[in-house]
Amino acid sequence: MKKPTIICVDDERMILNSLRSQLRRHLGTNFTVETVESGNEALELYQELKEDGYPIPVIISDQIMPGMKGDELLTKLNKLDASIKKILLTGQASVEAVGNAINNASLYRYMAKPWEIEDLNLTVTEAINSYFKENELKKSEKAREELINELKSVNESLEEKVQERTQTLEQKNRDITSSINYAKLIQDSILPSEQKIKTALPNSFVLYQPKDIVSGDFYWINHNKEMDKVYFSVADSTGHGVPGAFMSIIGSSLFNEAVKTDEFIKPNEIFNYVKEGIIKVLNQRQTAQKDGIDAALVSYDKTKQTIYFSGAFNPLYIIRDTNQPLVTLEGEIIDPDMELEGKKLYSIKGDKQPLAHHADSTDEFTVHKLQANEGDELFLFSDGFVDQFGGSMNKKYMRKRFKQLLLSVFGKPNEQQESTLLEAFNEWKGSFEQVDDICVMGVRL
Known part of the structure; x- marks a missing residue:
């Protein structure tokens, strides 16, 4: 089997470089990490990888990007391949955007920027394991039924998780604003x-x-x-x-x-x-x-x-x-x-x-x-x-x-x-x- 590929999408090159370096250190040589700067580039890369027979277990996407937003990209990818685990990694996503990704893109996980390294590593590992496990389960009808039941359970709890994540994000935004205001006091003092x-x-x-x-x-x-x-x-x-x-x-x-x-x-x-x-x-x-x-x-x-x-x-x-x-x-x-x-x-x-x-x-x-x-x-x-x-x-x-x-x-x-x-x-x-x-x-x- 060809080496599985993780796709990272963000319009900020510094973020992409950070993601690629972190994931390469975490995953080693068993996976390839590809980065693109827009939703359209991500769709083109997906088609090329699929045509060449490369498995794509995980895609990590920012929400706020020029042109195609993250939830739109993940929704389109979900229609092409629902088995890919889709992670929305952003510091500016609205509740509506997250809800759209959950409802229309089978969102695997929503994570706020700046992310915790251990949290992201654990999430990606779990997503990869889930992807290959699901592919194995799909080989039998019984396994597919178990997967459906599991996904229903996940969907029922996702709304609550989104609310919890949103509250956390709002608190982080308040903390960041407070920190910047304090930074202004420091700058004014010099x-x-x-x-x-x-x-x-x-x-x-x-x-x-x-x-x-x-x-x-x-x-x-x-x-x-x-x-x-x-x-x-x-x-x-x-x-x-x-x-x-x-x-x-x-x-x-x-x-x-x-x-x-x-x-x-x-x-x-x-x-x-x-x-x-x-x-x-x-x-x-x-x-x-x-x-x-x-x-x-x-x-x-x-x-x-x-x-x-x-x-x-x-x-x-x-x-x-x-x-x-x-x-x-x-x-x-x-x-x-x-x-x-x-x-x-x-x-x-x-x-x-x-x-x-x-x-x-x-x-x-x-x-x-x-x-x-x-x-x-x-x-x-x-x-x-x-x-x-x-x-x-x-x-x-x-x-x-x-x-x-x-x-x-x-x-x-x-x-x-x-x-x-x-x-x-x-x-x-x-x-x-x-x-x-x-x-x-x-x-x-």
Whole structure:
């Protein structure tokens, strides 16, 4: 007999890899474990395996997937082969979906994510044993009658089990939400306090609006009072929600480590340190893990009125309303990007590489050295604002419109600048969903 095959269906590659690794360790070489990312792929794989004569004792499917849902897939497979043991493994299935799988797909077991390894191993083992036992029993009429009676008994108790599982799932969801809310308290504690911001940068504001409870965006400030220098940054971690929050905590910690010195350290040196730290923490040189951070970082010398800037994809905007041009410390004149009623906006671009391992990255980040004027306004931001869909045509806000908005609030009180930006964002977004975390920092020198 050809080697039996277990089919795992989920639209998340990380989940499939985890299932395949766990089942291979548990089942050894006696079984083949195949993974697919959609219901249609699962049906195609089933047909191929059946045509080649491979037994399929168990299929494990997620519920919420693009296109065909898990209960629909299991129902279709049940019509093709009722002997396959069907397990619904999901963290988002409704009672209706589970009931549909029970009633129309002869669901063997419903399990909630995240699963317990021993529980899943035991369930799969029992399902495999049941599958082969049933096939043996079907060889005789008496065995078929015993199987029918057993299935009736199982069906009578499944509704009660579903209710128990649903209650457990609901409790787990409440626990998860509670944990995320607690994670928000932890994340908020690592962000600079309003008092710290106002002490270091009295004329400033931060517009901070996570998409979910916790955020992948974060802002960071370090004030070296002895040298009268202030470092400040807005950073955008890969993703949002819990994954983004983890990256933000790693990034903030590495920023703090980078400036633990009595000497002046330039923004590009901080970026180089943080980049190498992320690569090491996530083991990116040995794995395909590509998470990272985009950021804009400024060092402001209050005494000399100089600005040092480095960007990881993200730019720095500087607005001034004098005829005095923006020049580098080397004397190079920088042309404005946009003008409005005598006010000029300058865009200082960052390097096209993140704080992470990147195929196109260079070895070092660039540092831009600029002469500042009193009254200059600096704006650092993540891409959440400019990438927001909305307006009458449901299009992105885009940077040109964002620059015009910043020019329009130049010179106004910081609180009014923040409220105007938030009002403009909400008006643009309207009834559409917020697509990403938002962080905008404005600083008047």
